[in-house]
Amino acid sequence: MKKTLVALGLVVCMMMPALSSAQKVVCKIKGSDTCLPLSQKFAEVYGKKFPGSGISVVGGGSGVGLAALLSNTTDIAQSSRKMKMDEKLKMQEAGKKVKEVIIAYDALAVVVNPDNKISQLTREQLESIFTGKVTNWKQVGGQDLKIIVYSRETSSGTYEFFKEHVMNKKNFVSSALLMAATGAVVQSVSQTKGAIGYVGIAYLEKDIKALKVSYDKGKTFVTPNVENAMSRKYPITRPLYYYMTGAATAKVTPLLNFILSSEGQKIVLAEGYVPLS
Amino acid sequence: MKLRKLGEKFAEGILFTSSTVTTLTVLFIVYFLFKSGIGLFNVRPVEEGYTLALNGTNPIQELSSKQLKDIFNGDITNWKDVGGKDLDIQLFTLDELSTVYTEEQLGANFENIPFYVNDYVSKNPNIIAFFDSRYFPKNFSGHKLNISKISVKEFLTGKEWYPTATPAAQFGVLPLIMGTLWVTFLAILFAIPIGLVTAIYMAEIASERVRRLMKPVIELLAGIPSVVYGFFGLVVLVPMIQQVFNLPVGETALAGSIILGIMALPTIITVSEDAIRSAPVAMKEASLALGASHWQSVKYVVLPYARSGIMAAIILGIGRAIGETMAVLMVTGNAAVMPHSILEPVRTIPATIAAELGEAPFGGTHFKALFALGIILFIITFIFNSLVEMIKTKNK
Numbered sequence: 143m144k145k146t147l148v149a150l151g152l153v154v155c156m157m158m159p160a161l162s163s164a165q166k167v168v169c170k171i172k173g174s175d176t177c178l179p180l181s182q183k184f185a186e187v188y189g190k191k192f193p194g195s196g197i198s199v200v201g202g203g204s205g206v207g208l209a210a211l212l213s214n215t216t217d218i219a220q221s222s223r224k225m226k227m228d229e230k231l232k233m234q235e236a237g238k239k240v241k242e243v244i245i246a247y248d249a250l251a252v253v254v255n256p257d258n259k260i261s262q263l264t265r266e267q268l269e270s271i272f273t274g275k276v277t278n279w280k281q282v283g284g285q286d287l288k289i290i291v292y293s294r295e296t297s298s299g300t301y302e303f304f305k306e307h308v309m310n311k312k313n314f315v316s317s318a319l320l321m322a323a324t325g326a327v328v329q330s331v332s333q334t335k336g337a338i339g340y341v342g343i344a345y346l347e348k349d350i351k352a353l354k355v356s357y358d359k360g361k362t363f364v365t366p367n368v369e370n371a372m373s374r375k376y377p378i379t380r381p382l383y384y385y386m387t388g389a390a391t392a393k394v395t396p397l398l399n400f401i402l403s404s405e406g407q408k409i410v411l412a413e414g415y416v417p418l419s
Numbered sequence: 420m421k422l423r424k425l426g427e428k429f430a431e432g433i434l435f436t437s438s439t440v441t442t443l444t445v446l447f448i449v450y451f452l453f454k455s456g457i458g459l460f461n462v463r464p465v466e467e468g469y470t471l472a473l474n475g476t477n478p479i480q481e482l483s484s485k486q487l488k489d490i491f492n493g494d495i496t497n498w499k500d501v502g503g504k505d506l507d508i509q510l511f512t513l514d515e516l517s518t519v520y521t522e523e524q525l526g527a528n529f530e531n532i533p534f535y536v537n538d539y540v541s542k543n544p545n546i547i548a549f550f551d552s553r554y555f556p557k558n559f560s561g562h563k564l565n566i567s568k569i570s571v572k573e574f575l576t577g578k579e580w581y582p583t584a585t586p587a588a589q590f591g592v593l594p595l596i597m598g599t600l601w602v603t604f605l606a607i608l609f610a611i612p613i614g615l616v617t618a619i620y621m622a623e624i625a626s627e628r629v630r631r632l633m634k635p636v637i638e639l640l641a642g643i644p645s646v647v648y649g650f651f652g653l654v655v656l657v658p659m660i661q662q663v664f665n666l667p668v669g670e671t672a673l674a675g676s677i678i679l680g681i682m683a684l685p686t687i688i689t690v691s692e693d694a695i696r697s698a699p700v701a702m703k704e705a706s707l708a709l710g711a712s713h714w715q716s717v718k719y720v721v722l723p724y725a726r727s728g729i730m731a732a733i734i735l736g737i738g739r740a741i742g743e744t745m746a747v748l749m750v751t752g753n754a755a756v757m758p759h760s761i762l763e764p765v766r767t768i769p770a771t772i773a774a775e776l777g778e779a780p781f782g783g784t785h786f787k788a789l790f791a792l793g794i795i796l797f798i799i800t801f802i803f804n805s806l807v808e809m810i811k812t813k814n815k
Contacts (some may be wrong), residue, residue, distance in 0.1 A: 231529055232550075248749040273492075283779055295753075295774045296583045312492050314586050319752040319764050322774055324747065332450075333658045336667050357641065 169393055172200045173207020173220035176248060176299050177382050180413050181220055187409060188400055192276060197397065204299060211385055217394055219385040222248065222299050239388040246403050247416035249379040250304060251341045251352040251366035255330075255335050260284040262354035262363040265377070268308050274315025279336060291318040292339035300324070304381055304392050305338050332351055340378075343367065344414020371416040379416065424576075451795060456790035459574070463566050464588050464784060469587060471564040472554045474544045479503045482567040486578070487587035490547060499544065504729045506545040533557065549586045558677030574791065580755035580766070582775060582785045590788045594755045596795060601758050602675045604749060606740045609680030611733060614687030618732075621688070622695040623717050634689070641685035649749030653676040664762055668715055670752030672765045678746045683736035690735060694728020695721060734807050741800055744769040768796045 171181050178201040180324060185197035200216075207219035208229050225233075225242070232238050254260060263271075263282060270276040271360060272291055279287045293314050294301045321327045325342050331337040332349035343366050346352050354363035357377040370376035384395050384401075398408050405415040464484040465471060471487070473479060482490075482501060489495040490508055499505045516535060526530050537556035537793070540548050547564070569590060577591020617637070621630050627809075652674055663667030698721040706716040751773070752764025772789050 234529065265546065290668045296581075302583075310493075311582055313488070315756045316581075317756045317764070318578060319668070320766070320774070321753070322748055329653060330657075334661070334668050373556045 161211075167185075169193060169197045169218065169397060170200070170203060170216045171197065171218045171220055171384075172210045172216035173218075174222040174299060174382070176200045176206040176222040177220035179380070180410065180415055183409050184397070184401055184406065184412055188397060189348055189414050191400075192396075195396075208385065211240070211387060212238070217386060217390040221383045221385060222303065222380060224381075224383065225385060236387060241386050241388065241391065243379040243384045243386075243398060243402075244418065245384050246382045246410040246418065247371055247379050248308075248382055249366055249368075249371035249376055249416055250300065250340050251343050251346055252308075252338065252355060252378070253331050253350040253352050254338050255331055255333075256349065256351045257335055258284060258287075258351065260353065261351070262356065264356045264360045265308060266359065268355070269310055269312065272304075272309050272314055272318070273312050274317065287336040290334055290337045291315055292330055292334075292337055293318045293320055294324065294327065294340075294376070300340070300342070304378075307378055307380070308340075309319050342414065343371065343416075368411065368416055372419065384414070420479065424726065427437065432695055447559060452790060452793050454460060455787060456792075456794040459784065459787040459791045460571055460589070462568055462784050462787070463568050465566050465586055466784075468550075468552050469586065470550060470555055470557075471566065472540060472548045472550075472559070472561045473564050473732065474546050475539055475561045476544050477503060477561075479564065480562075481567060483567055484587040484589060485568070485577075487566060488579075488581065488584055488589055489551065491549075491586060509543055509546045511539065511543075511546050511548040511550075513554070534612070537561075547567045564616055565760075574788075578757055580771075581789060588784060588788075590784075590791075592768075592792060592795065594757045595768050595771055595792065596799075597750070598672070598755075598769040599741065599769070599796070599799070601672050601761065602679060602766060602767055603737065603752065605676030605761060606683060607681035607733075607737055609677060610683040610687055610736055610740070613680070613709075614732070614736065615691060615729065617684075617694040618688050618695060618729075619717065619722075622692045623775070624712075635663050637685050637688050639783070640681070641689075645682065645743060645745040646749070648678050648682055650745035652750035659724035660762075666762055668764065670750055670764050672751060672758055672761045672763065674760070675747045675765070675767070678750055679740045679743055683740045684738055687732045687736040690732035691725065691729040694725040694732065697728065699726040730807055734804060736804055738800065741803070742769055742774045748773060768792050772796075 171185070171400070178199065181199045185199050188199060189195060204219075204221040204223055206219055207216065208225060209215040211216045211219040212229075212232055225240070230240075230294055253261065258279065260279060260282065267276070267282050271282070271289055272293070274291070276282060278348045279285055279289055291314065293304075305314070319330070321330065323337075324345050326349055327339045327341055328345055328347065331339045341350075343352075346366070352366050354365050355377060356363045364370050366376050368380070382395075384398070402418070410417040454814075464680065477498070478499070479501060486501050488496065490501070491510060495501060496508055497505065498508055499804050507522075510544050513532070516532065516539065520535050520537065532554045533556040536548065536550060536554055537559055541560040546561075548561070568761055574590055574592060575596075576593055577589065578593050579589040579591045580595060581589040620649065621633055624628060625633065649789050653670075655670075656674050656677060657669035659669075660666065660671060678709050701769055702720055706720040707713070711719070748770040751767065753766045754764040755766045755771075756764070758765045772792055775785070786807065
């Protein structure tokens with residue numbers, strides 16, 4: 143009994159700081175897990191710069207954030223995709239005017255094992271590889287080697303993004319190996335000869351080779367890097383959005399100004415995302 | 420005196436309540452699992468609140484979810500492949516509406532959407548439209564397309580697992596069941612002989628000093644978090660298997676079962692060692708006195724005596740292997756395909772639940788399908804336990 147009391151007391155004590163800081167929060171950000179590390183860094187730096195300003199950042203997925211915006215439980219919804227027609231209509235029904243701001247870009251690189259001789263592919267070739275229509279590297283001009291497709295888990299936003307932008311909304315081949323984290327994709331591609339996978343450009347390193355990609359049927363191939371993503375030459379790039387309602391504008395404007403300033407965009411670059419300019 | 424009796428009553432009461440609460444909790448969890456899982460067979464695999472519709476002249480009334488998936492995947496491109504006219508299939512979703520018509524036409528509050536959906540569907544005889552049911556036009560010229568409900572048979576024998584595919588998700592769990600069984604059986608195949616041999620060695624042959632050293636080391640194995648096993652497997656075991664067998668990919672059922680085997684070892688070793696050591700010394704001495712050698716005594720007297728304890732050890736080992744999630748998730752590659760050999764990637768049921776439950780919308784079809792997977796896992800373990808129980812009583 144005594145122990146239970148002590149444990150209860152401990153729990154209460156641990157919650158105290160959380161409770162007191164919760165009262166200080168003036169701005170809530172919720173949504174996409176892709177944006178999460180970036181928003182957290184923004185909140186951290188901004189909080190240091192302007193002591194007393196509390197920003198709480200929560201993940202959960204883009205859909206969760208937008209649903210929270212609709213139910214007034216967040217001030218900003220962070221999203222790794224544009225608002226869907228469906229969500230726009232719901233906002234409309236609730237009588238909310240929603241403002242959209244692009245805060246940064248995120249680019250995906252298609253990666254293979256460094257021993258692979260292939261260094262560029264077209265979108266059509268990528269589609270047939272990831273949907274399983276092409277199963278050997280020699281079919282796209284490489285060596286005679288079985289293609290091993292690596293993907294993220296079906297629940298990940300990166301999976302959806304890749305499916306929509308590269309595979310024309312078609313499904314991945316069922317023999318694709320689904321990895322729980324981007325780090326695992328990097329590890330597996332680096333040690334598997336016939337592997338192909340996709341990772342955010344922040345994860346590129348020397349153990350894996352990033353492919354040049356062409357979205358105009360092989361006329362121009364573009365290297366995935368920050369410069370090309372910034373100039374929009376590299377096609378597998380997606381904007382990251384903040385959505386907010388008209389009512390909260392005054393509350394979030396200082397934070398937005400900070401994010402869009404050169405100082406904020408430096409954080410974007412440092413965190414491995416692509417700055418706006 | 421009275422006080423003591425009261426105290427005893429009180430203690431009994433506590434014992435009774437705690438065991439009742441435990442039993443009820445277990446029953447509640449099982450009930451919750453079944454209730455959520457069974458619901459899967461009452462829904463259609465098309466997302467709630469969405470409609471599939473065809474042009475009025477299209478004779479097709481119903482499609483299976485597999486046909487629908489193949490159509491939206493571009494594998495079926497002509498209506499005659501699903502029993503219709505010889506026409507190319509045209510796909511249509513609301514997003515495309517905004518590319519065909521201007522925002523102005525759709526209206527400031529999108530009030531004209533139903534009208535244009537009707538307009539577009541009636542103009543294209545080869546269309547298949549997928550849209551939010553709220554925009555279903557009043558005087559619709561086309562007709563709704565029915566998608567058959569998920570049947571138990573389809574669920575258990577289906578070979579495709581695409582839980583998030585739109586418009587029609589695929590819930591075929593056969594590859595997942597096979598993956599789980601393969602990995603578990605292989606793991607047990609590794610773990611039982613090695614575990615038993617080690618247990619016999621430690622209980623009967625090893626000197627006290629060796630035993631004192633080995634036992635904590637083996638028990639330490641049980642204390643390592645499973646994600647560490649998984650990482651070890653991914654970085655060390657997977658490349659090794661790939662090289663030894665000269666495979667295109669190292670993430671295989673074999674890698675998963677070796678890791679699981681290692682993880683089940685400490686349970687099997689410590690529990691069966693305790694069982695072997697609990698054989699009465701008098702029995703062993705009697706056997707030795709009759710002229711049997713040490714090894715004969717172990718084989719014919721001690722081991723038969725410890726049989727039920729060893730069985731318990733094996734059940735516990737299997738229990739750990741079949742439900743293990745994290746380590747398997749990391750080393751088996753998680754491809755939902757039917758396994759043909761142990762040197763191919765597999766996806767297990769626990770890994771699937773762990774990887775997908777967090778993002779599945781609460782109460783949705785995908786959510787229910789994952790609970791149905793939980794039921795299957797529960798039944799597999801239940802059968803396992805009953806089998807071992809049967810063997811145990813037979814041997815007695």
